[in-house]
Amino acid sequence: xxxxxxxxxxxxxxxxxxxxxxxxxxxxxxxxxxxxxxxxxxxxxxxxxxxxxxxxxxxxxxxxxxxxxxxxxxxxxxxxxxxxxxxxxxxxxxxxxxxxxxxxxxxxxxxxxxxxxxxxxxxxxxxxxxxxxxxxxxxxxxxxxxxxxxxxxxxxxxxxxxxxxxxxxxxxxxxxxxxxxxxxxxxxxxxxxxxxxxxxxxxxxxxxxxxxxxxxxxxxxxxxxxxxxxxxxxxxxxxxxxxxxxxxxxxxxxxxxxxxxxxxxxxxxxxxxxxxxxxxxxxxxxxxxxxxxxxxxxxxxxxxxxxxxxxxxxxxxxxxxxxxxxxxxxxxxxxxxxxxxxxxxxxxxxxxxxxxxxxxxxxxxxxxxxxxxxxxxxxxxxxxxxxxxxxxxxxxxxxxxxxxx
Numbered sequence: 001x002x003x004x005x006x007x008x009x010x011x012x013x014x015x016x017x018x019x020x021x022x023x024x025x026x027x028x029x030x031x032x033x034x035x036x037x038x039x040x041x042x043x044x045x046x047x048x049x050x051x052x053x054x055x056x057x058x059x060x061x062x063x064x065x066x067x068x069x070x071x072x073x074x075x076x077x078x079x080x081x082x083x084x085x086x087x088x089x090x091x092x093x094x095x096x097x098x099x100x101x102x103x104x105x106x107x108x109x110x111x112x113x114x115x116x117x118x119x120x121x122x123x124x125x126x127x128x129x130x131x132x133x134x135x136x137x138x139x140x141x142x143x144x145x146x147x148x149x150x151x152x153x154x155x156x157x158x159x160x161x162x163x164x165x166x167x168x169x170x171x172x173x174x175x176x177x178x179x180x181x182x183x184x185x186x187x188x189x190x191x192x193x194x195x196x197x198x199x200x201x202x203x204x205x206x207x208x209x210x211x212x213x214x215x216x217x218x219x220x221x222x223x224x225x226x227x228x229x230x231x232x233x234x235x236x237x238x239x240x241x242x243x244x245x246x247x248x249x250x251x252x253x254x255x256x257x258x259x260x261x262x263x264x265x266x267x268x269x270x271x272x273x274x275x276x277x278x279x280x281x282x283x284x285x286x287x288x289x290x291x292x293x294x295x296x297x298x299x300x301x302x303x304x305x306x307x308x309x310x311x312x313x314x315x316x317x318x319x320x321x322x323x324x325x326x327x328x329x330x331x332x333x334x335x336x337x338x339x340x341x342x343x344x345x346x347x348x349x350x351x352x353x354x355x356x357x358x359x360x361x362x363x364x365x366x367x368x369x370x371x372x373x374x375x376x377x378x379x380x381x382x383x384x385x386x387x388x389x390x391x392x393x394x395x396x397x398x399x400x401x402x403x404x405x
Contacts, residue, residue, distance in 0.1 A: 005398055005405040006119050009213040013206030014126050017199050018119045024200025031114045038100075038107035045100035049093040051085035083262040092252035099245035102238045109235035116231060118198065120399045124392055125195045131388040132188035133210040135381055139181040142377045146174040149370050173370065212387045217331070218398055218405045223321075230320055230402035236313040243309040247302035253295050256288045320400055327397035334390040341383045348376045 006018050022028065088094055150170050157167040195204050227233050263281045289295060355372040358364035398405055 005403045006123055008215045008405050009123065010215075011126065011209075011213060013204075013209070014123055017122050017126065017195065017204060020199040020202050021118055021122055022115060024202055025118060025198065026200065028111075028114055028118055031111055035104070035107040035111050038104040042097070042100040042104050045093075045097040048096065049086070049088050051083060054082045054084075055080070079265070081264045085260045087258045087260060089258055090252040090255040092249050092255070092257070095245045095249035095252060099242045099249065102242035102245060106235045106238035106242060109231040109238060112231035113235060116399055116403050120395045122195065122198050123395055125191060125198060127212060127388050127391045127395075129188065129191045129195065129207060130209050130212050131384050132184055132191060133208060134212075134384040135184045136181065136188060137210060138377055138380050138384075139177060139184060142373060143174070143177045143181055145373055146170070146177050146370060150174050170370070173374070212384070212391060215391075215394060215405075217394070218401055221401055221404055226320070226324075226401065227317070229404050230400070232402075233313070233316055233320060236309075236316040240306070240309045240313050243302070243306040247299070247306045250295070250299045250302040253298070254289055254292075256286055258284055258286055260284045323396060323400035327393050327400055330393040331390060331397065334386055334393055338383070338386045338390065341379060341386060345376070345379050345383060348372075348379055352376050 006014055086093070150167075153162065153167045153170050156162045157164050192204065192207055195207075196202070221229060227237075261281070261283070352372055355364060355369045359369040
């Protein structure tokens, strides 16, 4: 699996943002903490198969009466020692430990899936920022040209050369450009805030770039390789294995269990005196379950959990395959749209030059020239929007492939 797939975009700022997010993003830290908890659960499951040794000290005061009703004073101070070891003949404890290990694997792949999701969101936010910067530059260019036209029309309207309505129509067009510029500036500022939040609150730089990258397409992966590359699928598969081992452990719990136990107890009337009473027990004990509704119900519960995990895995596989196909179809369509709008821009560029020459020669009006500029601006903004959408589809494909590039 490609661990640094975002470097294919050749953007140093994006690389810096992803590194900062991996170090400071709090949501990612929460998921990483789950991995630490899963490690502790593995240790806890493994500890159930290890012998236990206990020591104790207590005080008791009372009397003991035998069948002849003769009272006996009990030594109030008691010390205890115990050694206990459940011998895992059936393999129940080993199955529980394997289940915990698979659950830990699921948590591990969850971290990778979260890193993949976070890096793709940062890249998408960066690309949105670059697109808005491009639109702002185009709108400023058109607003400046519109301002010059507006000043010229104002002078002509004051001189009575043109109708006042012509000037006001141009003024409305200029206000439209200004309104759009304010709106895109707002979106750009919000995008910067979103980017800062994703990287964990650290300051971001390189927010004035306009150029969108043009990365190569990821290589197609056969299904077996895709199943091993996607952290989402690997986590779902690990959960199936974990649930299966828990079901196996529940079934093995119906078999007899053997425990070896050694215990010793000593009692005295005070802590400073020798023990007056000694009692010890040594030997194995065999637990043979005959009918235990709780254990039988637990098997049904674990079987249902296994079936649920398997269904979720199948759903995850279909989802990932669908995402791969959708991303490839969208990318193909975006590329065709981009070629069309670029041909449109090439034609409009010639029209633009012709309109400028006509305006300079006095053959056409400023309004007609500005209308050509406006249509050219709309086409340029469409080009930027399609390029950005193509990059988002590219990100979706990389994410569906598990970070492979």
